[in-house]
Amino acid sequence: MAGRGRPRAFDRDTALRRAMEVFWTQGYEATSMTDLTSAMGIASPSLYAAFGSKEALFREAVTLYDATEGAPMAQALTELPSARDAVEAVLRWNARAYTAEGSPSGCMIVLAATNCSPANAPVRDHLATWRKAGARLTARRLDRAVQEGELPADTDTEAMAAFYTTVIQGMSVQARDGATGADLDRTVDRAMAAWEVVAMPATARPTAAAARPEPADDRSKPADDRSAPATTRPASSTA
Amino acid sequence: MAGRGRPRAFDRDTALRRAMEVFWTQGYEATSMTDLTSAMGIASPSLYAAFGSKEALFREAVTLYDATEGAPMAQALTELPSARDAVEAVLRWNARAYTAEGSPSGCMIVLAATNCSPANAPVRDHLATWRKAGARLTARRLDRAVQEGELPADTDTEAMAAFYTTVIQGMSVQARDGATGADLDRTVDRAMAAWEVVAMPATARPTAAAARPEPADDRSKPADDRSAPATTRPASSTA
DNA sequence: ATGTTTCTGTGTCGACCGGCACAGAATTAT
């Protein structure tokens, strides 16, 4: 198995796993070569010889993350008999995984490169592609549920998958902000309780008792907004 | 109004707005002093004289962001007569704001410092505090709705606010990944259609036809997971 | 034993980072 020359003095898989943890915690740009080499226990020339570059190492780390952390999700989506159980399994699993002790909080694919400099745009796009692949996998599972009669024939499966993907990605931010597994479970409770109304057709509007006219706020100007309001300074805030 | 010495040759508010846009687009760490000075049209000594440091400038930019982009949200939350209309107004507003042309996509407070090096942890915590303040403002609005009889007395307002906060934060990620305003609106449709089931009491479990036993997937190991599964490489993916 | 190959550690490269010293320019106060 060993090649011709001097054998490698470190375990490549172990070093890659260490690198994944650092990237997972700090993100791509915020992780320096010094962070990597000290975590992996090797010098930078060994890193370059084994992985090529910092970016190539990151891509390998993402692939490893998907293989180890994401594999059970793909399995649940394809093997569980009902789409509802499959989506709930994904949400419950993530609620625990994002808050598990011994590993960084939140999802690496969501959090590791949300913002970066133009020079590293390829890295950001790489993760975005992976995120979209996950949403698409969910949409295909919902399509199957429509074919099997589990969901109404006119279900907007793309929008439904986008909704649950949005919830999952928001959960990553919540976990990074200190939400507990129980906190995320309460959000999952609500997302799953809404299953029937979320499975609405493409043409429908809010449904239920929600045939509202419009947001009703003063359309002062088409300016932008942020996630939630706070006129004054944040102060302490415990929740 | 002018002081004693040589007057400032640039407009401080304009320069701050430019800085906000750069931080909004690239995030805190990925934005260099060169990025800032070129966008603001001033040299670095002027920046330091006017704002103190890169971090102080960022905090001022966040405050400006909240005052300009977030103020309508706080207004909707406090002034609209029903909590349901208020929350929907916030969601609809954000769906448009996150995807508006002429400004960066997504929410600055969610995206500008999700991951950063330990040295910049104070910046990350600063934004996290702001995010939590928004969630708390929503929770207080829901408390008022309970007091006014709009929501059941046993409503878990904290969990309900956390749910909608999670959706909003997920929408920021979606917008960054290229989702359109119509895409986000479809998610808002579903989040609002679920209003009644989301307003569930603290003790309740999934409700509806969702009294499931457990996720039911093979509990292979307590490892973590990511946002969505993808066994193979991402490939192209258009949605 | 000798050559070939491959990995390891030291040291360092040019570029850029955030931040600031310094001198000159522009204003007000006297």
Next chain:
DNA sequence: ATAATTCTGTGCCGGTCGACACAGAAACAT
């Protein structure tokens, strides 16, 4: 006019970034 004050632009600081040259060490083949 002259002094005092404040801003502006040039240039540079020490430190760190990602990346690699180089020589020595450790395995193989012959």
